[in-house]
Amino acid sequence: MSTLQHHRVWNQAAYDAWLNKYGEPEVYASKLAQKPLKALGTLIPHFGDIHGKKILNLMGSNGAKALCLALLGADVTVVDFSEANRQYAEAMCKSQNVAIHYIVSDVCAYDDVSASQSYDIVFAEMGILHYFTDLSDFLQIPMRYLKPGGHFIIRDFHPVSTKLIVSRGSTAKIRKHKVEGDYFSSELTAQPSALSKYKTSDSRQADTNPDDDQTVWLRHWTLGEIVTAAAKSGLWIQQLIEEPNLSSEQFDRGIPKTFILTANKPSQSSERI
Numbered sequence: 001m002s003t004l005q006h007h008r009v010w011n012q013a014a015y016d017a018w019l020n021k022y023g024e025p026e027v028y029a030s031k032l033a034q035k036p037l038k039a040l041g042t043l044i045p046h047f048g049d050i051h052g053k054k055i056l057n058l059m060g061s062n063g064a065k066a067l068c069l070a071l072l073g074a075d076v077t078v079v080d081f082s083e084a085n086r087q088y089a090e091a092m093c094k095s096q097n098v099a100i101h102y103i104v105s106d107v108c109a110y111d112d113v114s115a116s117q118s119y120d121i122v123f124a125e126m127g128i129l130h131y132f133t134d135l136s137d138f139l140q141i142p143m144r145y146l147k148p149g150g151h152f153i154i155r156d157f158h159p160v161s162t163k164l165i166v167s168r169g170s171t172a173k174i175r176k177h178k179v180e181g182d183y184f185s186s187e188l189t190a191q192p193s194a195l196s197k198y199k200t201s202d203s204r205q206a207d208t209n210p211d212d213d214q215t216v217w218l219r220h221w222t223l224g225e226i227v228t229a230a231a232k233s234g235l236w237i238q239q240l241i242e243e244p245n246l247s248s249e250q251f252d253r254g255i256p257k258t259f260i261l262t263a264n265k266p267s268q269s270s271e272r273i
Contacts, residue, residue: 014084017198018062025091029067033096036068042243046153046262047121050074056115056145058107058124058138063089063100065125070098077101077119079110108137119145123153126258127194130162130218135229143234146265152235158242158256159183163220167252175251188217226261235263 022028032039040047043065047053051073057066060078062085069076070093078089078100086102093100103110122142132138142152161167164183169175196214221229223240231237241260245252 014082014195015088017195018084018088021198022062025088026095028064029092029095032064032068032092033071036071039068040065042241042246042260043123043125043153043155046151046239046260047123048151053120054118056119056122058122058141059128059131060089060102060124061085063092063102066100066102067092067096067098070100071096077103077115079103079105079107081106107141108132110141116144117147119150120147121151121153122146123155125153125155127157128154129156129226130220131216133188133219135221135226136233139229139233139235142263143265148265149267150265152230152263152265153260154230155258155260158259159220159223159226160256161252163222165255167255177252177255183222186219188219190215190217192216223259230261230263234266236266238262238264 018025018028037044047055047069050069052075054075055069055077057069057076057078058080060066060080061082063078066076066078066089078086080086080102081104083104086104089100089102103112122145129135129138142150146152160183163185164179164181166178166180167175168178193214193216227237227240239260239262241262242256243258243260245255245257
């Protein structure tokens with residue numbers, strides 16, 4: 001599966017998918033603006049004092065997190081290769097009279113010499129790492145754009161929940177878990193895109209057309225591979241936090257669902273001990 005195919009998937013009907021999930025951008029933006037700290041969730045303690053910070057959001061999707069950060073006083077740049085995502089994000093920001101910089105580009109192809117070593121924080125979150133077949137390419141981006149001493153944050157799905165355990169059942173009484181994956185597999189797996197469930201009925205029918213295929217091929221990494229790749233990039237790892245299911249107190253208790261990895265770019269005067 002090529003980057004071109006992923007690009008096509010995330011541009012096909014993406015705007016309509018966000019409309020189906022969140023409503024008009026002005027409506028969703030108004031909801032986010034009421035409680036931007038809540039919308040940033042467990043990321044917020046890792047940002048510190050946001051006001052005045054220069055922040056780069058990699059693969060920032062529809063701009064929800066970028067909007068919240070901008071409302072809190074940050075100077076935010078998003079890099080994402082979906083034009084539809086940009087349109088939705090900028091409509092949200094316009095409705096709240098805030099500005100973000102939204103650059104439509106493959107993050108690994110993004111090259112802005114004037115912005116190198118200029119960001120206080122680089123972050124990405126939820127459904128990011130599995131799109132890369134080589135993590136070193138992705139993890140060189142924070143090294144390139146962070147200021148010395150700058151902070152990198154990645155929050156993503158925990159490998160135990162993506163590679164090992166399958167959960168089925170929509171109520172607590174019938175919720176079942178089964179270990180049926182191979183945690184150590186390095187194979188690419190075909191899955192419907194995250195947007196496919198929010199498509200209209202008309203666009204779902206188009207899925208039978210190979211030119212409108214919503215299938216993506218993902219590489220699910222182990223936690224050890226992720227941490228090792230971050231360390232090899234030159235980042236100094238600060239924390240690895242494993243999170244339970246934060247969306248329900250009834251489902252999947254005791255199973256890690258997400259994780260947060262934080263790291264710093266070494267300052268020029270720093271030396272490893």
